[in-house]
Amino acid sequence: MQLYLRNWYDKFLEEISKTKRLRIVAPFVKEQILQKIHENFDFANLEIITRFNLRDFASNVSDLNGLKFSVVNKAAVFGVRQLHSKIYIFDDRSAIISSANLTYGGLVSNYECGVLLTDKKTIHDIREHFEDLKSIAGNQLTIEQYEDWENQLSKMEICNTSIPALPDYGSSQININREKNxxxxxxxxxxxxxxxxxxxxxxxxxxxxxxxxxxxxxxxxxxxxxxxxxxxxxxxxxxxxxxxxxxxxxxxxxxxxxxxxxxxxxxxxxxxxxxxxxxxxxxxxxxxxxxxxxxxxxxxxxxxxxxxxxxxxxxxxxxxxxxxxxxxxxxxxxxxxxxxxxxxxxxxxxxxxxxxxxxxxxxxxxxxxxxxxxxx
Structure with missing residues (x-):
């Protein structure tokens, strides 16, 4: 196990250079850092689990265009409500569990704390957790959904810098009976x-x-x-x-x-x-x-x-x-x-x-x- 406290982007790039399949869990994502990753990795082998809360995009803590960039470049993107984990999984070889979101601040400039893990049993358990989250999420994001959300955000009115209520399109673990009220x-x-x-x-x-x-x-x-x-x-x-x-x-x-x-x-x-x-x-x-x-x-x-x-x-x-x-x-x-x-x-x-x-x-x-x- 190795501890990383700041600017572990170089270690991240080192790991993806040896990786065929990259799986990421991060509540917030930014197009800037995704473009940097795309220069070094084929997004057809990338899966991202994030949040689909439109309020996150409206307040600019996450980036809807980053999700579009990922989907256009053939990444699979999923949404889960109440997501807070930050996990980066490199094949079945290693994983980083961190406080860092998939943003420039998270990977480069912020004071973050993360650990690189290589124990096979631990990696297996982390991978299983990823699959559990993906099963909660269900279907992956489509360009049509992106366009619908972009349209909703374009009509949003911000009064006195206050972000209005906006829907969360992420999935939940609890599957209630929607035939009932x-x-x-x-x-x-x-x-x-x-x-x-x-x-x-x-x-x-x-x-x-x-x-x-x-x-x-x-x-x-x-x-x-x-x-x-x-x-x-x-x-x-x-x-x-x-x-x-x-x-x-x-x-x-x-x-x-x-x-x-x-x-x-x-x-x-x-x-x-x-x-x-x-x-x-x-x-x-x-x-x-x-x-x-x-x-x-x-x-x-x-x-x-x-x-x-x-x-x-x-x-x-x-x-x-x-x-x-x-x-x-x-x-x-x-x-x-x-x-x-x-x-x-x-x-x-x-x-x-x-x-x-x-x-x-x-x-x-x-x-x-x-x-x-x-x-x-």
Missing amino acids: YFVKFFGTASNRAPMSYQVREEIDRALCHYACGFSINKKPRQIRDGDIIYMARMTNPRDYAIFGKAEAVRFIDGRDRATELEVEQRPWKSQWPIYLRVKNPTFIDGTMADCVLLSDVIKALDYESFKSTKEKYKNGERTINPSKSLRQQAYVMLTHSAAEWLEPRFQEGLNRMGKVDNEFIDSLPKSEIDIEKWQ
Whole structure:
């Protein structure tokens, strides 16, 4: 193993002079350095895994023309969301793992840190990681896609040096079912936000959300279909929404999905929110609200692409979109599939870290009086 702290471009050129197949993982790329590499290497034997986030190109941290240059010269280019690795693999002989992106700064002028590895087992494992990332990415970039993105960027308006929200066309490891819709149902009110120390079990007990989510009489959830996915979020203080649970929706039916007298007696708040969206197969993070995924983090990551309504506004030409405002006085919100892909692994991470609320606790809670399987 050899350590390289700065200007390891000469070592990079030395390695590619002995290389038939070059594989690179780098979130950011620049045409300038790609042209230099092309002088010394046949791009028909180059594969690059990078990011396809248009915001990166708009802010000039990465270079869309660099991707075009690579594709035109027959390199295979793939995109993965949330990519942060920087890896350079030379055949099955050696690899460099580094802090350096595929830019002039990364390879020449910046203070970077990287190691050259030659151990066969390590190289094999790194190569397998590359193939895993490539399988997540799926299809490689085409010139037609490049032209579409270039067109989107050409229409972009920058106000006061602020880069507007732009889509990320990279792929994600989580393959959600795109036949389903994904929603976040809100629990609590602005006047009774829960502290971050509030236990998820307390909220399940209070809301009895293991079998149904409550709605006011004027907000019947007719938009939600059988099998759609419902994430459950408690309104918290500081102002946010902690996503503590997930379940499968059962389509709302008038005459069936309303709290009975006994159910109102069990939880008096149901007199104000008597309408049910019934759910099945619920899963809850067994911790506090602080252990859950925050909806504000979804918005920070995806901006207008967080919700179907805000994405439609963007498509219709709006550019000053505040996704948080779309949540005001709403019982629930529909996520985009991109947001569901972002949210799901983080929700699973919470379950893995804290564990799931066990069935013994769920079974100890009141049940619905209505057996939906037998209801006519």
